[in-house]
Amino acid sequence: MIKKITPDPDLISIAPMLDWTDKHFRYFMRLITRRAMLYTEMVACPALILGDRQKLLDYNTQEHPITLQVGGSDAKFMGDCASFAKDYGYDAVNVNAGCPSSRVQAGKFGAILMKTPELVADIVANMKARTKIPVTVKTRISLVGADGDGFDDLFKFANLVKQAGCNGLIVHARQAKLNISPKDNRAKLPLNYETVYKLKKSFPDMFISINGNVMSYQDINTHLSHVNGVMIGRWAYGQPYALAQIDSQFFGDTHAVLSRPQILESMIPYLEEYDGNIRNITHHMMGLYHGMPNAKAYKQMLMSGDLIQFKEFVKSQI
Ligand SMILES: Cc1cc2nc3c(=O)[nH]c(=O)nc-3n(C[C@H](O)[C@H](O)[C@H](O)COP(=O)(O)O)c2cc1C
Structure with missing residues (x-):
């Protein structure tokens, strides 16, 4: 509808x-x-x-x-x-x-x-x-x-x-x-x-x-x-x-939907600016790959709280 x-x-x-x-x-x-x-x-x-x-x-x-x-x-x-x-x-x-x-x-x-x-x-x-x-x-x-x-x-x-x-x-x-x-x-x-x-x-x-x-x-x-x-x-x-x-x-809104990797890429500046443990942010993102074959690897990457690993994951997905 x-x-x-x-x-x-x-x-x-x-x-x-x-x-x-x-x-x-x-x-x-x-x-x-x-x-x-x-x-x-x-x-x-x-x-x-x-x-x-x-x-x-x-x-x-x-x-x-x-x-x-x-x-x-x-x-x-x-x-x-x-x-x-x-x-x-x-x-x-x-x-x-x-x-x-x-x-x-x-x-x-x-x-x-x-x-x-x-x-x-x-x-x-x-x-x-x-x-x-x-x-x-x-x-x-x-x-x-x-x-x-x-x-x-x-x-x-x-x-x-x-x-x-x-x-x-x-x-x-x-x-x-x-x-x-x-x-x-x-x-x-x-x-x-x-x-x-x-x-x-x-x-x-x-x-x-x-x-x-x-x-x-x-x-x-x-x-x-x-x-x-x-x-x-x-x-x-x-x-x-x-x-x-x-x-x-x-909502009848026709803008392009971001892919999962594009969403992660868009989160990078936000994570970079955050002056705390980035797990405070990434633990809310656990569900993004729900049902996908690499969901487990994705969650493990998030749990590491390591921005370098995060960026590498994004690069591997784009
Ligand atoms: C972890 C958690 C925290 C919640 N906190 C609030 C809250 O702060 N205020 C509120 O009105 N309802 C709160 N709720 C209830 C939800 O807003 C919602 O009414 C409830 O989860 C039913 O919707 P759902 O079946 O789509 O999850 C909370 C629910 C959960 C699971």
Whole structure:
């Protein structure tokens, strides 16, 4: 399916993933897709208020379009974070109201916020008051224990944040159970895409993106016939080159796709400029040769953390 109009960058987005979608991964991913929205890993609001803001918000301008994801539960401070997002040139700012990780729960944000949708709406309203860039929310269908399939809770949540001015909702299409790991959440709680499709029918003029186990172009196509956007997490990280055709397939963008060796070659100046162990960057690139005969040799080369070996590998591939 080729879309001729200029689509919203959130038509396809790469999910926020703690420790994975840092600025190095995003720079690398941008060589594979020019168009998909890239999300930062979640940045905690208290850290942005009290910590090294410059370090936490630093990114390369090549990464646009980019959304800053913030985790927090204090509406006023979240408003401050929205204004930082604008000041640092982010294209949008997103509230984490869906991640069940204990690291997140300890700060009283993430999935625990689904217990207090009025507070999330208050957060959104404060953020909207402080910035003109889009403010979006990432959530799950509901907490485990909600009535039925959780639709009523999801409807209430969407309605409240919409009234507060939320520009888009990303729904990870499963419920969330607090106090178990995100991994167990994924393993134990089933996906329910239909509930998210139903939400879209109830809110035809709200931008709704779906997330959870998207693993193929067919999956993307199916979801886009029901909702406005698709967010991709682990597939993008584990098999990034699988996404090399999304710009042409879904954004109607006809630029030439870089080959794997061309991507590596484009990373050389970035690696050369980095004044630290380049493994901080290369460990995010492990998936590039996924499924290729030389995947093992490629990974070994990356693990060496040696730029000379990196350059030799690239030369051997071009
Ligand atoms: C390593 C890892 C870290 C994650 N960190 C975040 C995060 O910082 N914020 C968030 O909202 N979700 C986070 N998630 C959840 C993902 O954004 C996404 O919702 C989830 O992986 C389901 O999508 P997928 O099946 O396409 O991977 C994380 C997931 C993983 C695997």
